[in-house]
Amino acid sequence: MPSITRNTKDWQAIDVAHHLHPFTDPKYFDSKAPLVVTRAQGSHVWDSDGRKILDGMAGLWCVNVGYGRQELIDASHRQMQELAYYNVFFQSATPPQIELSRVLAELTPGDLNHFFFTNSGSEANDTVIRMVRHFWEVEGKPEKHIFIGRTLGYHGSTVAATSLGGMQNMHDMGKSLLPGFEHVMHPHWYALGGDLGEEEFGVKAAQALEDKILELGAGNIAAFVAEPVQGAGGVIDPPKTYWPEIQRICRKYDILLVADEVICGFGRLGHWFGSEAYGIEPDLMPMAKGLSSGYLPIAAVAYSARMHKTLQRGGVFSHGYTYSGHPVSCAVALANIQLIKDEGLIEKVHNETAPYFRQRLEDVVAEHRLVGEVRGAGLLAGVQLVKDKQTRALFNADQNVAMKCRDHCLDGGLIMRAVGQSMVASPPLIITKDEIDELIAILLESLDRTAADLGIV
Numbered sequence: 371m372p373s374i375t376r377n378t379k380d381w382q383a384i385d386v387a388h389h390l391h392p393f394t395d396p397k398y399f400d401s402k403a404p405l406v407v408t409r410a411q412g413s414h415v416w417d418s419d420g421r422k423i424l425d426g427m428a429g430l431w432c433v434n435v436g437y438g439r440q441e442l443i444d445a446s447h448r449q450m451q452e453l454a455y456y457n458v459f460f461q462s463a464t465p466p467q468i469e470l471s472r473v474l475a476e477l478t479p480g481d482l483n484h485f486f487f488t489n490s491g492s493e494a495n496d497t498v499i500r501m502v503r504h505f506w507e508v509e510g511k512p513e514k515h516i517f518i519g520r521t522l523g524y525h526g527s528t529v530a531a532t533s534l535g536g537m538q539n540m541h542d543m544g545k546s547l548l549p550g551f552e553h554v555m556h557p558h559w560y561a562l563g564g565d566l567g568e569e570e571f572g573v574k575a576a577q578a579l580e581d582k583i584l585e586l587g588a589g590n591i592a593a594f595v596a597e598p599v600q601g602a603g604g605v606i607d608p609p610k611t612y613w614p615e616i617q618r619i620c621r622k623y624d625i626l627l628v629a630d631e632v633i634c635g636f637g638r639l640g641h642w643f644g645s646e647a648y649g650i651e652p653d654l655m656p657m658a659k660g661l662s663s664g665y666l667p668i669a670a671v672a673y674s675a676r677m678h679k680t681l682q683r684g685g686v687f688s689h690g691y692t693y694s695g696h697p698v699s700c701a702v703a704l705a706n707i708q709l710i711k712d713e714g715l716i717e718k719v720h721n722e723t724a725p726y727f728r729q730r731l732e733d734v735v736a737e738h739r740l741v742g743e744v745r746g747a748g749l750l751a752g753v754q755l756v757k758d759k760q761t762r763a764l765f766n767a768d769q770n771v772a773m774k775c776r777d778h779c780l781d782g783g784l785i786m787r788a789v790g791q792s793m794v795a796s797p798p799l800i801i802t803k804d805e806i807d808e809l810i811a812i813l814l815e816s817l818d819r820t821a822a823d824l825g826i827v
């Protein structure tokens with residue numbers, strides 16, 4: 371079938387007439403039109419008018435190996451011809467799913483050698499919730515059922531994943547906060563540290579978990595769930611004292627530690643997993659996005675030998691999705707992992723591009739009068755916009771400062787995302803130093819334009 375071609379205005383009109391966009395105010399389209407992306411290659415996408423745009427978000431934090439990779443296209447084509455679908459329910463398996471389980475077991479840290487496959491990060495986190503509660507039931511401790519997440523944590527959009535996350539706007543919509551979910555503070559030193567030094571604040575933020583455990587009773591708590599670096603919450607990398615303290619507290623009270631690797635996994639932080647970057651030894655790791663570089667939907671939950679032993683005593687594991695372990699998605703994930711290995715992408719991020727990106731952000735972006743803080747790790751960056759660099763005062767929310775900056779970026783040929791009053795970036799892992807320069811130049815120009823909009827000269 372030839373690809374469907376229409377002109378931009380037609381695409382936009384049809385889209386606005388029939389499609390509800392995730393995380394978008396439908397009223398936005400009363401005055402503005404959606405960006406229609408029609409093709410992509412490497413680190414760039416092209417819109418329906420043929421304009422080339424640098425994708426500073428790797429799609430939605432996922433296209434780690436970049437666009438247009440023939441190896442992934444070929445893998446899906448081959449697998450579709452061989453076996454387009456079979457399920458893994460009951461007692462069935464398929465070669466790509468078997469092979470992917472083996473390859474993942476080699477990559478994941480510690481004894482996280484067991485996997486359950488899902489289609490999305492949200493489903494992976496829902497699976498974590500059902501699996502962990504079942505685990506404690508089999509262990510004879512059914513009262514251990516409460517999950518503790520963090521404010522501004524993001525774990526997905528199903529009702530349970532929404533509850534696990536700490537996004538107030540999501541809880542408020544449709545009474546989505548289920549019972550059995552609690553939240554503790556996110557470890558953002560710049561915003562919440564007050565007079566404390568960064569390391570001292572890291573310990574304090576971790577202590578909030580211990581306080582919550584003592585308040586609720588360790589005997590009632592199933593697990594603590596957190597992203598190694600918070601992504602959708604604004605790219606919040608914790609002080610280096612934070613994770614060791616969290617690990618200690620979880621061990622002390624026998625609370626399972628879940629590292630949500632949906633963004634941080636598969637090279638984003640210059641390691642296979644964010645847990646390695648921070649020395650975390652989790653009991654479970656939900657993963658998605660970079661697992662297939664977004665070419666096809668696939669996600670997984672890695673879990674420990676201890677959990678596996680218990681699940682073996684628990685009878686039927688009554689959980690699953692029709693497309694769990696989809697053979698074509700597994701084949702693409704395998705090709706994607708092989709590509710990451712063959713091209714040494716993790717080493718490249720760790721040794722070259724991430725340090726370069728960081729240096730450029732610190733040397734030039736941090737100097738801009740609108741910028742209070744640049745933060746992040748690996749190829750994840752957050753740029754905090756402030757009204758006053760000295761006092762760290764923010765703009766009024768209704769000034770929409772980050773959205774203004776985001777729109778200027780797009781006009782200038784760069785996709786970045788606005789989160790609160792921060793700009794965030796998560797480019798493909800194949801991004802070159804020249805492309806990083808391009809990103810920084812457009813961002814600086816957009817910051818200037820935003821300042822001009824606000825009457826700041």
Ligand code: PMP
Pocket residue numbers: 489490491492493495524525526527597601602630631632633658659
């Ligand atoms: N966990 C994290 C850390 C995420 O960033 C996301 C998505 N941005 C999810 C879970 C949910 O993944 P999905 O959108 O694939 O359901």
